[in-house]
Amino acid sequence: MAANAAKQIRERLREVKDPEIGRSIADLNMIRSVEVSEGRATIQIALTVTGCPLSTRIRGEIEQKAKEVEGIREVEVHFTTMSDEERNQLNQQLRQGHAAQADPFPKTKVVAVGSGKGGVGKSTVTVNLAFALKSLGYSVAILDADVYGFSIPHLMGLTGVKPTVVGEMIMPPERDGVRMISAGALYGEDQPLVWRGPIISRMIQQFMTDVYWADPDLLLIDLPPGTGDAALTVMQTLPKGNLLMVTTPQSSAAHVAGRIGHMAEMVHFRLVGLIENMSYFVCDKCGERHYIFGQGESEKLARQLEIPVLGELPLQTEVRVCSDQGIPAVLVDDALCENYEQIAERLTAQLGLRQRVVS
Numbered sequence: 001m002a003a004n005a006a007k008q009i010r011e012r013l014r015e016v017k018d019p020e021i022g023r024s025i026a027d028l029n030m031i032r033s034v035e036v037s038e039g040r041a042t043i044q045i046a047l048t049v050t051g052c053p054l055s056t057r058i059r060g061e062i063e064q065k066a067k068e069v070e071g072i073r074e075v076e077v078h079f080t081t082m083s084d085e086e087r088n089q090l091n092q093q094l095r096q097g098h099a100a101q102a103d104p105f106p107k108t109k110v111v112a113v114g115s116g117k118g119g120v121g122k123s124t125v126t127v128n129l130a131f132a133l134k135s136l137g138y139s140v141a142i143l144d145a146d147v148y149g150f151s152i153p154h155l156m157g158l159t160g161v162k163p164t165v166v167g168e169m170i171m172p173p174e175r176d177g178v179r180m181i182s183a184g185a186l187y188g189e190d191q192p193l194v195w196r197g198p199i200i201s202r203m204i205q206q207f208m209t210d211v212y213w214a215d216p217d218l219l220l221i222d223l224p225p226g227t228g229d230a231a232l233t234v235m236q237t238l239p240k241g242n243l244l245m246v247t248t249p250q251s252s253a254a255h256v257a258g259r260i261g262h263m264a265e266m267v268h269f270r271l272v273g274l275i276e277n278m279s280y281f282v283c284d285k286c287g288e289r290h291y292i293f294g295q296g297e298s299e300k301l302a303r304q305l306e307i308p309v310l311g312e313l314p315l316q317t318e319v320r321v322c323s324d325q326g327i328p329a330v331l332v333d334d335a336l337c338e339n340y341e342q343i344a345e346r347l348t349a350q351l352g353l354r355q356r357v358v359s
């Protein structure tokens, strides 16, 4: 009877996932023992790291699942930590099928977000687009390749959240299911990063190979402005990558953006489209659109590069305020969310992703 109950509990525990890795604790060999005696279950779980911050969550789920088994009235959960050897084994398991391949993202559509100049809203667009894609039902992650000028942790409200490291594998911090890695998550906000090109390249490559991304549908890469080492590394490392350009209507911004477009073509990166940010301002008195910076330049660039304009985004005080507060604006502004979802739909259509049904 007790043995049977223990077996049933193990069966139920298959449904409990390690919150960081996103896979069943049974598959990850984390269940050490399950013993049942007189309605009391004692369960030993080996965590990947000591003092895992998410252990309370795992404990709650385990207790709940175990109590679903008939006759179980009490559940005791004990945590231990994996040995180095076990962690290495887990690493191997997580890397399986990836390390050996030339493409670090065999199952993921990679979209690098680039611009000619800084300050056009590239990082803001990257984060909001990620959450719009997520709300359409896609799994999304963000790689911040702007190593010196990182801003993704702040924009996602993840400042100061350190990734957990399992052996040599980095578990990326997440917000509402969107994972991200950034130099900011590894080194803290105030530390000046003074690396030369090759170190930047190596770091970005590590972000691709040593972070547990869990095969998302889409990976958005926030590039630093321009055509420097980071952009080149990303494009050369990812044979099937796509480039999404962000411009503003100012002719200079559109003109400089052309350079990164041409660079992408040179390394056979696919240009997937262009988003014009800060296109217009909607007057809160008369409701009319004002094209403060002029009109037509981004469209001209898109025609030259033979890529579609995926959308125009307004210049909006709320966007700046949300960015400052670390809240993706699409999560609080319905009209903006709609705008971004439209862009997200066009993007996924361009990428040939099947439409998702959101449950």
Ligand SMILES: Nc1ncnc2c1ncn2[C@@H]1O[C@H](COP(=O)(O)OP(=O)(O)O)[C@@H](O)[C@H]1O
Binding pocket: 115, 117, 118, 119, 120, 121, 122, 123, 124, 125, 151, 277, 278, 313, 314, 315, 316, 317, 319, 320, 321, 323, 324
């Ligand atoms: N559509 C917008 N409306 C208002 N402010 C914006 C908009 N897009 C971006 N911003 C603001 O412009 C600044 C630069 O944006 P950021 O995303 O950091 O640019 P980049 O990554 O291209 O350097 C930030 O303060 C951001 O809040």
Ligand SMILES: [Mg+2]
Binding pocket: 122, 123, 124, 146, 149, 151
């Ligand atoms: Mg930026």
